Amino acid sequence: MLHSSYIEISKSALQNNIDFLRSEIGPDVQFSSVVKGNAYGHGIEPFARIAQECGVSHFAVFSADEADRLLKAIQQPATILVMGYLDNPELEWAIQHDMEFFVFELDRLQEASAIARKLGKRAKIHLELETGMNRTGFNKAALAKAETFLDSHASEMELQGICTHFAGAESMQNHDRVLQQLQAYNQQVERMQKAGHLPRQRHTACSAAMISYPETRMDMVRVGIMQYGFWPSPETYSQYISGREEKKDPLHRLINWKSRIMSLKSVPQGEYIGYGTSFRAPRDLLLAVVPVGYAWGYSRSLSNQGQVLIKGTRAAVVGTVNMNVMMVDVTDIPGVGKDDEVVLLGKQGDESITVASFGELSTQLNYELLTRLPLNIPRYVID
Ligand SMILES: *Cc1c(COP(=O)(O)O)cnc(C)c1O
Numbered sequence: 609m610l611h612s613s614y615i616e617i618s619k620s621a622l623q624n625n626i627d628f629l630r631s632e633i634g635p636d637v638q639f640s641s642v643v644k645g646n647a648y649g650h651g652i653e654p655f656a657r658i659a660q661e662c663g664v665s666h667f668a669v670f671s672a673d674e675a676d677r678l679l680k681a682i683q684q685p686a687t688i689l690v691m692g693y694l695d696n697p698e699l700e701w702a703i704q705h706d707m708e709f710f711v712f713e714l715d716r717l718q719e720a721s722a723i724a725r726k727l728g729k730r731a732k733i734h735l736e737l738e739t740g741m742n743r744t745g746f747n748k749a750a751l752a753k754a755e756t757f758l759d760s761h762a763s764e765m766e767l768q769g770i771c772t773h774f775a776g777a778e779s780m781q782n783h784d785r786v787l788q789q790l791q792a793y794n795q796q797v798e799r800m801q802k803a804g805h806l807p808r809q810r811h812t813a814c815s816a817a818m819i820s821y822p823e824t825r826m827d828m829v830r831v832g833i834m835q836y837g838f839w840p841s842p843e844t845y846s847q848y849i850s851g852r853e854e855k856k857d858p859l860h861r862l863i864n865w866k867s868r869i870m871s872l873k874s875v876p877q878g879e880y881i882g883y884g885t886s887f888r889a890p891r892d893l894l895l896a897v898v899p900v901g902y903a904w905g906y907s908r909s910l911s912n913q914g915q916v917l918i919k920g921t922r923a924a925v926v927g928t929v930n931m932n933v934m935m936v937d938v939t940d941i942p943g944v945g946k947d948d949e950v951v952l953l954g955k956q957g958d959e960s961i962t963v964a965s966f967g968e969l970s971t972q973l974n975y976e977l978l979t980r981l982p983l984n985i986p987r988y989v990i991d
Contacts, residue, residue, distance in 0.1 A: 649979045665685075671694065717754055732768040770800065777817035870899045875894075877891050886928055
């Protein structure tokens with residue numbers, strides 16, 4: 609084992625999730641697989657490969673570097689949609705490679721048009737509308753200018769989509785705001801269509817919107833967190849499950865994060881463990897040293913809090929999480945030995961450490977915890 613820990617990604621779990629999501633949206637809605645944030649920590653390269661094997665042909669990323677990694681990783685042609693950052697040189701690269709991209713400012717529209725003319729191509733654009741999130745998107749005045757520009761540059765532009773993004777569809781607290789955004793979006797699109805601006809795809813939904821507001825699905829959904837087997841929030845899950853006969857989570861998590869015991873150490877009662885004095889052995893203890901620490905995304909806030917699985921049993925993190933190692937209490941696990949598998953996240957035997965529990969303990973959201981898993985932990989695909 610060249611690395612001190614590794615991540616397994618389950619292909620059968622992904623297939624299960626994609627089947628579920630497709631059955632929810634039906635055959636007429638395009639499924640776009642959101643792989644920003646290194647595929648939510650799962651690794652763009654292995655994830656893209658298995659996603660294609662599971663039938664995915666449309667991906668969404670944040671920026672050009674992710675699009676480039678994706679382009680190199682895919683085995684078959686796929687649509688790539690850049691939702692966020694592109695500077696002008698990257699814009700040329702994106703148009704050259706037939707990527708689709710969000711446009712939310714007039715100068716990007718003008719630049720895209722000029723580059724498309726130079727390359728003798730048509731830029732495939734998705735106009736992003738400002739509907740109330742107040743992040744990116746054309747407000748009404750800017751949109752009018754963009755439409756005028758589109759009219760006079762039709763040969764360089766293809767209006768592939770008109771889109772927006774909701775400001776927190778995973779919480780009922782934002783219910784009214786989401787509905788207002790949806791209404792604003794629909795009004796603008798209707799007006800644009802009357803003016804002859806017909807997008808191929810209208811799209812607004814992320815995972816939470818897709819589940820909680822089915823009318824947001826339109827022609828395409830942009831699904832991130834749920835394809836990895838996580839619900840956007842406990843609220844979205846309970847809303848989904850309350851309407852069902854079967855009270856069973858339809859999603860399976862893809863990720864297991866594993867390491868091994870590096871060393872075992874007996875510590876007499878009364879001794880302090882590790883740096884400082886945060887943990888004192890209440891009895892004679894057997895500790896396992898695990899070669900994972902905060903440098904690999906195992907949060908320091910899990911000091912004296914976290915749990916791992918060894919031989920199918922939970923073992924508590926004792927003392928502070930160090931940069932490269934942590935100590936766990938294995939006193940009550942019979943037959944424990946050096947090199948035994950340690951599960952930091954995921955399943956072992958009948959037990960599992962979920963990202964949610966892990967996240968609550970370290971006060972990080974699923975999204976944040978997953979995407980913070982460092983790039984240099986190797987990812988392996990398992991069935
Ligand atoms: C991240 C993102 C999504 C996907 O969100 P999930 O909650 O992970 O499904 C969709 N659209 C945009 C614009 C995003 O930035």
